[in-house]
Amino acid sequence: MGRLDTEAMTGLVPDFLAVIHPAISHPSAQVEGFIGGLLKCQCDKSPVVVSVGSQASHNHLCGCSLCWKPDGALFSQVAVVPRDAVHVTENGDKLGLVDPSAVIQRYACRDCGVHLVGRIEASSHPFYGLDFIHTELSTDVGWEPPKFAAFVSSIIEAGFPAAEMPNMRRHLRSLGLEPYDCLSPELMDAISSHIVLQKQSRPRQRVEVAAE
Amino acid sequence: MGRLDTEAMTGLVPDFLAVIHPAISHPSAQVEGFIGGLLKCQCDKSPVVVSVGSQASHNHLCGCSLCWKPDGALFSQVAVVPRDAVHVTENGDKLGLVDPSAVIQRYACRDCGVHLVGRIEASSHPFYGLDFIHTELSTDVGWEPPKFAAFVSSIIEAGFPAAEMPNMRRHLRSLGLEPYDCLSPELMDAISSHIVLQKQSRPRQRVEVAAE
Numbered sequence: 571m572g573r574l575d576t577e578a579m580t581g582l583v584p585d586f587l588a589v590i591h592p593a594i595s596h597p598s599a600q601v602e603g604f605i606g607g608l609l610k611c612q613c614d615k616s617p618v619v620v621s622v623g624s625q626a627s628h629n630h631l632c633g634c635s636l637c638w639k640p641d642g643a644l645f646s647q648v649a650v651v652p653r654d655a656v657h658v659t660e661n662g663d664k665l666g667l668v669d670p671s672a673v674i675q676r677y678a679c680r681d682c683g684v685h686l687v688g689r690i691e692a693s694s695h696p697f698y699g700l701d702f703i704h705t706e707l708s709t710d711v712g713w714e715p716p717k718f719a720a721f722v723s724s725i726i727e728a729g730f731p732a733a734e735m736p737n738m739r740r741h742l743r744s745l746g747l748e749p750y751d752c753l754s755p756e757l758m759d760a761i762s763s764h765i766v767l768q769k770q771s772r773p774r775q776r777v778e779v780a781a782e
Numbered sequence: 783m784g785r786l787d788t789e790a791m792t793g794l795v796p797d798f799l800a801v802i803h804p805a806i807s808h809p810s811a812q813v814e815g816f817i818g819g820l821l822k823c824q825c826d827k828s829p830v831v832v833s834v835g836s837q838a839s840h841n842h843l844c845g846c847s848l849c850w851k852p853d854g855a856l857f858s859q860v861a862v863v864p865r866d867a868v869h870v871t872e873n874g875d876k877l878g879l880v881d882p883s884a885v886i887q888r889y890a891c892r893d894c895g896v897h898l899v900g901r902i903e904a905s906s907h908p909f910y911g912l913d914f915i916h917t918e919l920s921t922d923v924g925w926e927p928p929k930f931a932a933f934v935s936s937i938i939e940a941g942f943p944a945a946e947m948p949n950m951r952r953h954l955r956s957l958g959l960e961p962y963d964c965l966s967p968e969l970m971d972a973i974s975s976h977i978v979l980q981k982q983s984r985p986r987q988r989v990e991v992a993a994e
Contacts, residue, residue: 726974
């Protein structure tokens with residue numbers, strides 16, 4: 571978890587741009603036809619390297635307290651890729667599971683603490699089959715930039731002043747990053763639709779078994 | 783739980799107004815200085831009566847599957863009042879707890895199924911001290927009308943077509959009811975601020991005990 575200068579955040583004109591995330595203060599453009607690249611942890615020697623053979627999807631800022639953030643950033647930047655596209659290619663022995671009880675199993679470098687991959691093992695989860703990655707760990711150019719900001723209210727728990735939240739939401743909107751206190755409507759609808767499909771499929775499976 | 787005609791909801795021009803909630807199709811105005819009124823369940827004989835000595839706050843539509851809804855409504859309408867202002871005055875023996883394991887302890891009439899009061903017993907909860915009520919159970923005029931729509935994506939789980947969700951959100955916005963897939967930013971910020979205060983108060987309490 572990065573250090574956060576909460577003192578600097580209180581004031582009439584907080585320097586939101588500096589604290590939101592490096593991907594916002596130093597944006598890079600998406601490249602059409604981009605097919606992925608390498609993620610590296612922050613170790614100078616023997617970094618963990620993960621090969622990702624896919625463009626990222628649903629890239630967004632996240633204010634939650636669990637996602638990995640670069641030093642000094644208020645938000646993490648997190649995206650998903652198909653898990654089949656993700657392969658640890660170097661120094662995988664340095665990876666450790668951050669919290670075995672979490673729904674997203676986050677694998678971090680034991681030396682520098684950077685999270686390389688988050689994986690969901692529960693096949694019933696709406697996002698099963700997708701791995702979570704942080705594209706700023708890649709020097710390859712062309713990744714999808716963040717499209718919205720999720721779990722925004724949670725930055726209060728990291729020390730951001732509650733009184734500045736309307737300013738923060740206004741600022742995120744001005745950057746084209748619609749702020750949400752959960753996920754985006756598109757993803758929230760996908761979760762609810764998944765729950766419906768699961769409810770529908772359960773009795774059907776039973777009928778099929780009984781008919782054999 | 784009300785019956786829902788999901789067939790009628792699929793189409794180019796769904797009759798959103800009819801299915802959202804009676805408080806939307808038949809709105810009533812807030813009265814300044816309103817000090818509360820009586821809530822009654824839907825039993826013709828011996829209804830449960832609850833006296834509420836306060837205007838309601840944070841009234842909103844809620845798409846979740848737990849809140850009580852009038853027959854045919856897609857959303858519930860739910861508000862909070864100080865728990866000290868809530869008193870069961872008639873036929874309280876008909877009230878039963880819907881789900882003892884739920885965070886909000888919802889008390890419903892055993893005969894007609896209407897939820898009269900939802901109470902939080904965990905003193906650490908951000909909304910402890912507030913009871914949840916449905917103001918459409920009152921014939922008194924002057925209650926605060928709903929101000930936003932919460933847990934909107936969850937109506938998919940009640941049968942609403944996912945493809946119509948952009949239309950639904952647009953429609954709610956046109957009614958002045960900003961749609962959220964969790965609570966409103968104001969309430970989400972309050973929850974995060976409460977978590978911060980709790981974290982801060984815990985070590986302090988320990989210090990005080992040690993100094994005695």
